[in-house]
Amino acid sequence: MLRKIAVADLTLGMYIHEFCRPRANDPFWTLHVERELRDEAVLQRIQQSSREVWIDTGRGNSPDEPNPPQVQAPTTVALGDTAPASMDEELARARLICGRAKAAVMTMFSDARMGRSMNTEDVDLLVEEISNSVMRHPHALISLSRLKTSDEYTYMHSVAVCALMVALARQMGLSDDQVREAGVAGLMHDVGKMMIAPAILNKPDRLTAEEYQAMKYHPQAGHKILKGSQQVTAVVKDVCLHHHEKMDGSGYPHGLKGEEISMFARMSAICDVYDAVTSDRPYKKGWDAASSIREMASWRGHFDEQIFQHFVKTIGIYPVGTLVRLKSERLGVVIEQSEQSLLRPKVKVFLSTHSRASLEPKVVDLTHPLEQDAIVKFELAADWGIEDVDRMWAADAATPV
Known part of the structure; x- marks a missing residue:
């Protein structure tokens, strides 16, 4: 009621x-x-x-209760809740967080476009909520945030990069303050896109050379928005300006090279590209997560190699959602990473690779001491006529937020 x-x-x-x-x-x-x-x-x-x-009052305490009952374990997300959760539990929470975060980022970016100052207290609150989700289960929100529609890409991309930056910073052993700063930088790195003409930003086809040059101005535009705020740290401003720099100096806007690029900007370059290439766009379908890691690893001179290795450990060699073939000639999708081994995640098998017959879905924990099965290779969904692998690991949560 x-x-x-x-x-x-x-x-x-x-x-x-x-x-x-x-x-x-x-x-x-x-x-x-x-x-x-x-x-x-x-x-x-x-x-x-x-x-x-x-x-x-049907879902919580009522003011009419003289002695309200003690609050039990949360059924929704609490800001201070960082207790470990299962993948299924955190996926439900992450879906709520993604929905709220998208709305919050839309508001913040709209304020930026209108020249209004950003409320840093609310940014910190949002980053804390995303960070707590990553602490409860590091792969739930990161995996779910990939499932975005093209029309919400700009906003959900910022949420995804925030989560990736938080997880990467934790994997690198950075301090709590640095983890928070990495999250804020990830959330705000693309704020300059609000100053790009909507016809270019939302174009359903590939950009022309002229349009691409206009799009390349967004780091400077974002830095211009943020530089006047004393509440935004130098790290956040630097990431906004330099997240498209490359280690070999071929990036933009300043062609910085190697150590000239700050650690946080080098981190953001990896997180930004990974979410971009794994996301569906109007003019192309996103790459699967495992293929993206392998492709990015081949781009010599693009990323800091040491930080990239940390990133691989963050999301796994076979990230959640990867289609894999097992030694037992079964096809399955990775549903959860293992803390014990990057090569032995949990896999939901559903198809015989020999007969192509459907199997009763079953979760195989490859780290179990009695489990003899193992991953042979990753597969492409298109080769098997599978249109929506994500439905197989995220169920209802796979619906774009």
């Missing part, structure tokens, strides 16, 4: 359905609707910034 209550009566454990928003363009209000209130800091901000709120 929906009820409108004063924020003074709002308590932890209540389920927020909607705000009577005082600031419609503030991403904070987008991030915290349709969820159980579990964070004291969020409660305090709501009580300081609003007067009334709609709650759903």
Whole structure:
């Protein structure tokens, strides 16, 4: 049952359905609707910034309860929740995060286009939520964020690069502050695209040489947007300006080479390209994750080789969603990475490669001590007439957010 209550009566454990928003363009209000209130800091901000709120008493505590029950394990995402979760559990959470994050990034980028200042508190809040998801399960949100439609690419690309930067920074052993800064840089690296003509940015065909030159201005445009803000760090501004530089000096806008490129910009170059090449665009279908890793590894002079090796360890040699052939002549899709071995993930098998007959779907854990099966090679879905591999590992979660 929906009820409108004063924020003074709002308590932890209540389920927020909607705000009577005082600031419609503030991403904070987008991030915290349709969820159980579990964070004291969020409660305090709501009580300081609003007067009334709609709650759903059928999904959370009611103000009529004299002694509200203790809040149990969360059914939705809580900002401070970093306890490990299974892939299935985190996929459900990640879907909610992706939806909220897309709306928040759209608002932030729209503000940038209109010349309004960015609310860094809300950026930090969004990065924290993405970072916590990566901590709970490092592959759920990263895998799900690849499943984006072409019309939402610009916004979801920023969310995906944020998650990849956070995961990569953690894998590299960077400090918590550096991990957060890497996430913010990933989220804001493409803000300059808001200053590119929509006809170019959203063109359903390949760009002409002239249009490509116009598109190449987006790093400078983004840096121009961010450089006036004292709240945006030098690292974030640098990543925005230099995420298209290459180790051999052939990148843009400044043709920086090797160590002239900052560590964070070298990280972002890898994360940016990986999400770009694995995403469907109007003029091309994205590469599968495993093929992308192999292709990127062959681009000599493009990426920092040491950081790229860290990136491979971050997402796996056979990333989630990779179609693989097993020694047992079964075809399957990777559904989860193994902490024990990059070569032995969990695979959902569903087809006989010998007879091409469908099999009853079964999850094979290749790290199990009694499991004798192993991956022989990765396969291309088109070679097997499979149109949607992602449905086989993400089920309903594979629907683009």
